[in-house]
Amino acid sequence: MTIVLFLIVGIAAGFLATRIMGLNTDPLTTIAIGVAGALVGGFVLRTLVMVSGWMAGFVGAVLGAILLIWLWKIYRR
Incomplete structure (x- = not known):
């Protein structure tokens, strides 16, 4: 069940x-x-802020995805 939730959060x-x-x-x-x-x-x-729960994971997932997109845009030029 945890992997399914992880995938759903990642997709969103x-x-x-x-x-x-x-x-x-x-x-x-x-x-x-x-x-x-x-x-x-x-x-x-989760490591830096020490916040637990799925909402922290979702916020971190969005921030991490934005970071990856930003890096992708910079290095794709």
Whole structure:
């Protein structure tokens, strides 16, 4: 059940992050960005802020996905 919730949060975070950053990607890329962002942002945010719960994971996932999109845009040039 935890993996399914993790994927759902990652998908939602990827969708939200791509819309915030104005990136037009296919669904598979959006999901990959969200899940990677959930890994990066979720763990970093939980470690740094020491906040537990799924909401902290979601916020971290969105922030992590935005960070990945930003890095992708910079290094893609």
